[in-house]
Amino acid sequence: MYVIAVYDVDQKRCGKMLKLCRSYLHHIQNSVFEGEITEGKLEELKVSAKKIMNEDDEDSLILFKSRNEKWLDKEIVGSEKRSVDNIL
C-alpha cells in the first residue's frame, strides 16, 4: 500500500524518528515521508515509532494510507531544492 507519514515529536527524539522513517519510506520534507510499504513493514514501523515516541509529551505520528498511489496527486508549491536527505 502507499503511505504518507508525518511525525511531530519533541526535538530530542527527531533524529531517531527521522532515521526510523527513512529506513521504511522516502523522505520528502522535514518530517514528511511517503512510499509503498507492506502491511507487515508498516506494523514494524508503528511498533518501533511507539518505542521512540513519548505520548505524555504529546508526540505523534500520522499515517495516511491508500491502497494505490494513483488515487493521490502530489503537488509541491515553492522550493523543491531542499535536499531533505541531507538535513541530519
Added chain:
Amino acid sequence: MYVIAVYDVDQKRCGKMLKLCRSYLHHIQNSVFEGEITEGKLEELKVSAKKIMNEDDEDSLILFKSRNEKWLDKEIVGSEKRSVDNIL
C-alpha cells in the same frame, strides 16, 4: 476534493502560514492540515502561500490531493491529545 497540506517554512514565516492554512483546512498536527476544498479555494491558498514563502530560503508546501477522502485511511499513532489549534 480532499487535500492534505504540509508546509516546511522558516520559523519567521510559520505563524503566517499557519494562519493561512487554518483558514482553508483543518489543522491536525504541527504543520499538517487536511480537509475538503474546492479547486478555486485551493488555487487561492496556493497563491497566498507563494506570497508568504521564500523559495530562495527553501520554503515549501506539499499538497496531496484526492478526489475522495474515502480513498485515504488516516491513523494516528501516539498522542491525540495535543490541541493543535492552541499552538499559537
